[in-house]
Amino acid sequence: MVKDISDPSLLDQILDATYPAWREGLSRQSYGSWNRALGMTAWAREHLARVGLVEGDEVLVSARRYFFDAQADGRPIKVLGIGAVFTPEHRRGQRLAPRLIEAMIDDGRARGCDVALLFSEIGADYYARLGFSSVERRRLTIEVPRNRRGAPAVLVRAAESSDLPLLSEISMLYSSGAGFAIDRPTSLIEFGVLRRRLLAGLGPSGLRSLEFLVAEEGYRAVAYVVVSRGPGGVVLEECGDRDPTGARVGAMLESLAERDPSQPDRTMHTVWPETFRPPQLQVIKIEPSPEVMMVRSISGVAPDFSRSVYWQTDVF
Ligand SMILES: CC(C)(COP(=O)(O)OP(=O)(O)OC[C@H]1O[C@@H](n2cnc3c(N)ncnc32)[C@H](O)[C@@H]1OP(=O)(O)O)[C@@H](O)C(=O)NCCC(=O)NCCS
Numbered sequence: 346m347v348k349d350i351s352d353p354s355l356l357d358q359i360l361d362a363t364y365p366a367w368r369e370g371l372s373r374q375s376y377g378s379w380n381r382a383l384g385m386t387a388w389a390r391e392h393l394a395r396v397g398l399v400e401g402d403e404v405l406v407s408a409r410r411y412f413f414d415a416q417a418d419g420r421p422i423k424v425l426g427i428g429a430v431f432t433p434e435h436r437r438g439q440r441l442a443p444r445l446i447e448a449m450i451d452d453g454r455a456r457g458c459d460v461a462l463l464f465s466e467i468g469a470d471y472y473a474r475l476g477f478s479s480v481e482r483r484r485l486t487i488e489v490p491r492n493r494r495g496a497p498a499v500l501v502r503a504a505e506s507s508d509l510p511l512l513s514e515i516s517m518l519y520s521s522g523a524g525f526a527i528d529r530p531t532s533l534i535e536f537g538v539l540r541r542r543l544l545a546g547l548g549p550s551g552l553r554s555l556e557f558l559v560a561e562e563g564y565r566a567v568a569y570v571v572v573s574r575g576p577g578g579v580v581l582e583e584c585g586d587r588d589p590t591g592a593r594v595g596a597m598l599e600s601l602a603e604r605d606p607s608q609p610d611r612t613m614h615t616v617w618p619e620t621f622r623p624p625q626l627q628v629i630k631i632e633p634s635p636e637v638m639m640v641r642s643i644s645g646v647a648p649d650f651s652r653s654v655y656w657q658t659d660v661f
Pocket of ligand 1: 406430431437438440464465468471
């Protein structure tokens with residue numbers, strides 16, 4: 346039976362085992378701090394747990410379990426997220442991971458979940474054999490063209506906690522009409538940003554950084570961007586704009602680029618809703634996203650995943 350793992354020595358066993366695979370450039374101590382800090386956030390306390398199959402004092406296989414509220418064409422649904430599936434090397438090949446995944450799905454069904462969602466790091470075939478299907482996810486490379494007139498007049502500042510309710514409201518605008526979109530309460534946006542911010546802060550200096558900025562009008566945040574820099578390049582993790590064209594996001598990215606006009610590379614990767622097209626930006630490449638998003642229906646509900654809105658911040 347699937348078991349929630351909260352015992353500190355079992356959690357340490359999992360961190361020791363997963364560290365070589367998922368260290369993200371952190372020391373073992375920082376890897377532990379990062380995991381523990383995330384577990385203490387408001388969102389994680391309610392929605393995230395480490396689960397596994399345990400025999401005596403040995404963790405045979407473990408995973409992260411997420412619960413998300415979501416919408417499928419405006420209908421509320423519940424999503425079971427499965428992440429960080431890991432079997433210690435000496436236990437591999439005994440079908441422990443499939444046993445855990447099936448147990449998590451049975452448990453999810455009993456708790457009212459409609460679909461299971463995961464991001465595979467080992468390609469699609471393994472999880473396809475467990476009944477998961479791939480969701481096409483298109484990564485854009487966008488460029489901020491040079492503007493001879495310099496930076497546009499837009500008031501950009503660092504986001505503060507007090508902005509989060511407005512940003513959550515803006516973010517939820519993109520769920521309406523989507524075949525599938527997870528709900529993005531303030532606590533989830535905070536969790537996603539903190540996850541990256543902590544990773545940047547705990548890791549080697551200069552390896553990663555994160556900017557979370559808002560554009561303000563009349564003392565209210567009306568648009569925002571989350572931009573990360575790291576080994577994967579520059580990523581527009583998420584953004585939002587009260588203006589349906591996304592023109593303010595375009596102006597924000599122009600003004601960010603103009604901070605360092607000598608920087609030759611003005612490109613970044615992003616996955617954003619199909620309808621979102623800030624007029625200032627050029628899409629220079631569209632390709633399959635490197636992360637493999639996979640889903641399996643649990644309750645029989647079959648959302649139209651081809652019309653998904655799923656920001657990079659929420660990839661787990
Ligand atoms: C993938 C993993 C969870 C499987 O766990 P397990 O308990 O050994 O489960 P199984 O017995 O079903 O695994 C054996 C199968 O995994 C496949 N597998 C293992 N690593 C794989 C990889 N990197 N890519 C593709 N398939 C892989 C094996 O080819 C084997 O396939 P088979 O069923 O055709 O023989 C385990 O190998 C693991 O922990 N790997 C490291 C962490 C990881 O990559 N996790 C997945 C994150 S999405």
